[in-house]
Amino acid sequence: xxxxxxxxxxxxxxxxxxxxxxxxxxxxxxxxxxxxxxxxxxxxxxxxxxxxxxxxxxxxxxxxxxxxxxxxxxxxxxxxxxxxxxxxxxxxxxxxxxxxxxxxxxxxxxxxxxxxxxxxxxxxxxxxxxxxxxxxxxxxxxxxxxxxxxxxxxxxxxxxxxxxxxxxxxxxxxxxxxxxxxxxxxxxxxxxxxxxxxxxxxxxxxxxxxxxxxxxxxxxxxxxxxxxxxxxxxxxxxxxxxxxxxxxxxxxxxxxxxxxxxxxxxxxxxxxxxxxxxxx
Amino acid sequence: xxxxxxxxxxxxxxxxxxxxxxxxxxxxxxxxxxxxxxxxxxxxxxxxxxxxxxxxxxxxxxxxxxxxxxxxxxxxxxxxxxxxxxxxxxxxxxxxxxxxxxxxxxxxxxxxxxxxxxxxxxxxxxxxxxxxxxxxxxxxxxxxxxxxxxxxxxxxxxxxxxxxxxxxxxxxxxxxxxxxxxxxxxxxxxxxxxxxxxxxxxxxxxxxxxxxxxxxxxxxxxxxxxxxxxxxxxxxxxxxxxxxxxxxxxxxxxxxxxxxxxxxxxxxxxxxxxxxxxxxxxxxxx
Numbered sequence: 001x002x003x004x005x006x007x008x009x010x011x012x013x014x015x016x017x018x019x020x021x022x023x024x025x026x027x028x029x030x031x032x033x034x035x036x037x038x039x040x041x042x043x044x045x046x047x048x049x050x051x052x053x054x055x056x057x058x059x060x061x062x063x064x065x066x067x068x069x070x071x072x073x074x075x076x077x078x079x080x081x082x083x084x085x086x087x088x089x090x091x092x093x094x095x096x097x098x099x100x101x102x103x104x105x106x107x108x109x110x111x112x113x114x115x116x117x118x119x120x121x122x123x124x125x126x127x128x129x130x131x132x133x134x135x136x137x138x139x140x141x142x143x144x145x146x147x148x149x150x151x152x153x154x155x156x157x158x159x160x161x162x163x164x165x166x167x168x169x170x171x172x173x174x175x176x177x178x179x180x181x182x183x184x185x186x187x188x189x190x191x192x193x194x195x196x197x198x199x200x201x202x203x204x205x206x207x208x209x210x211x212x213x214x215x216x217x218x219x220x221x222x223x224x225x226x227x228x229x230x231x232x233x234x235x236x237x238x239x240x241x242x243x244x245x246x247x248x249x250x251x252x253x254x255x256x257x258x259x260x261x262x263x264x265x266x267x268x269x270x271x272x273x274x275x276x277x278x279x280x
Numbered sequence: 281x282x283x284x285x286x287x288x289x290x291x292x293x294x295x296x297x298x299x300x301x302x303x304x305x306x307x308x309x310x311x312x313x314x315x316x317x318x319x320x321x322x323x324x325x326x327x328x329x330x331x332x333x334x335x336x337x338x339x340x341x342x343x344x345x346x347x348x349x350x351x352x353x354x355x356x357x358x359x360x361x362x363x364x365x366x367x368x369x370x371x372x373x374x375x376x377x378x379x380x381x382x383x384x385x386x387x388x389x390x391x392x393x394x395x396x397x398x399x400x401x402x403x404x405x406x407x408x409x410x411x412x413x414x415x416x417x418x419x420x421x422x423x424x425x426x427x428x429x430x431x432x433x434x435x436x437x438x439x440x441x442x443x444x445x446x447x448x449x450x451x452x453x454x455x456x457x458x459x460x461x462x463x464x465x466x467x468x469x470x471x472x473x474x475x476x477x478x479x480x481x482x483x484x485x486x487x488x489x490x491x492x493x494x495x496x497x498x499x500x501x502x503x504x505x506x507x508x509x510x511x512x513x514x515x516x517x518x519x520x521x522x523x524x525x526x527x528x529x530x531x532x533x534x535x536x537x538x539x540x541x542x543x544x545x546x547x548x549x550x551x552x553x554x555x556x557x558x559x560x561x562x563x564x565x566x
Binding site: 146148268 | 330356384
C-alpha cells in the first residue's frame, strides 16, 4: 500500500514540511496512524520522527489552560501549584456562581433594608460574607471534597503549600466578589470591615473540616458566627461597633492567626485530612 | 527497590485492619492475595504514603516513611493506582495523566507531554486521549488510572485491584505491560483474582484478617496443597472445602475423603483456598 501517492491525501502536504512551512495537524495525525506514510516520510526527512511526531501529537492533545491558570502562571506560581489551585472544587464555575448570587442578594437586601439606623441592625452582607467564604474554604481541600485527593497525596508536591494556596485563592476570589458587592451597595461593608471576621470564621471552618468533614466545618463556622451575632444583638449593643469595631477586629485577627498556625502544624505532621477506612 | 515492613499495624477506631505485619518485598512482581476485608487496600495505602500506620515501620528503598523527608523521597519514586480513581468531570484523559505528571515534578512541558502520551499509548487509550473521563467506561477509567501510575516511570509501582473492570483482552494487555515494567522495578499488586497472581507474579503474599498467612513464590504456595486436593464421589465431613467442577466431578480440598478418591495436582487457587480456610477453621476453634 502507498496511500501517500494519492495527490488528494493529506500527506500531499509533505512538501510543506520540506519547504519549512508548519505542517497541518491532520497530516501529523495521519502519520501517527499510517505506518507506510511514516516510513516514507522517515526516508525523506533525516530527523527522529517518532520523537517529533510524538511531541507534536502530545501538544495537539494537550488541553488549553484555564483563565485562572493563566493568571497564576503570570504570577509566576509553579505549574503544579497553579494546577492544584485551579482544580479546587470551590473555585469551579458553578460554585463561584452560587457565591456571587448569595452575596449579591445579601448586598441587595442590605441596600433595600438598611436605609435607617445601620448601626443598630446587622447588615445582611456583613452577616453572610463570613459564612459564604467559610463554606468555600471548607470545600477546597480534603479526601471528601477532592476526587483526586488520594492520588495527589502520594506525589512529592507539598500538602501544606497546596492547602494554603487553595485557601488563599478561594478567600481572594470571594473577597473580590464581596468587595464589589459592598462597594455597589454602599453599605458599611465597603470599608473591608468584613475581612477579619471572614478570615477567622473561614479558618475555624477549615480547621474543623480538616479533622472531621467539610459539612461539619461549615456548620461549626456558621453556628459560632451566628451565635456571636445573636449574642451581640440580644445584649442590646450596637451591632456594627460591637462586631466590627477595632477591638472585635483585633480578636478576629488573633483567632485567624492562631487557627492558621494550628492547621499548618497539623497538616505538616499529617494529622488531618486522613483517608477513611477502605470500603467505607 | 526494596520495601521492608516491620511490625506494622493499622486500626480505624476499634477496628484492627492490619496486625503486626512483617514483609520484605524485592524487585519483581509481588501479588497480595486475600479476600475482601483482608487489609490489602490499607496495606497498599500505607506503602504508597497515603495513610500512616498506627504502629510499626515501613522503609521504601531505604527511606523511612515515618519521617517527612523519607515520605517525600519515597513519593518521588513510586506510582500508585488506588482502588478507586476519582476524576474531575471536566478533565480529559490527557489532562488527568498530565496533572499527576506535573505533581510528580515532571517540569519540562515537552518531555512531560511525550511521557503522558507514551503512558496513554501503553494502556491503549490513544484514541480517547482527548475525551472527558466521565464519558468513558469503567474499564477505560481503570486504564487511565494505570496510565497515571506509570507516567513518571516509578521504581516502585503499587496497583490496587488493577484488573477490576477490564475485559479479558485488556487483562492480557495489562499483564504484558506489567511484566515488561517489572524487569527493573518492584511491582506490588493487590487482587482477589488468583489467575492474576498465577499469570504474572514472582512472589505472593496471602493476607487474611490483617495477618500474613503466606509469603513466598507461587510454586511454594501450590506445594502447600500437595496431597490435599482430590476428585471424589462423596464429600466427607473432614473436607475443608468441596465443589462440583464443570465436568461434574466433585473436587475436594482436605484429607483423603474416601479410599477411592483420586489425588490431583493442586492449582494456585486450591492452595489459596486451603490456606485461608485453615486459618478460618483455626479462628473458629479459638
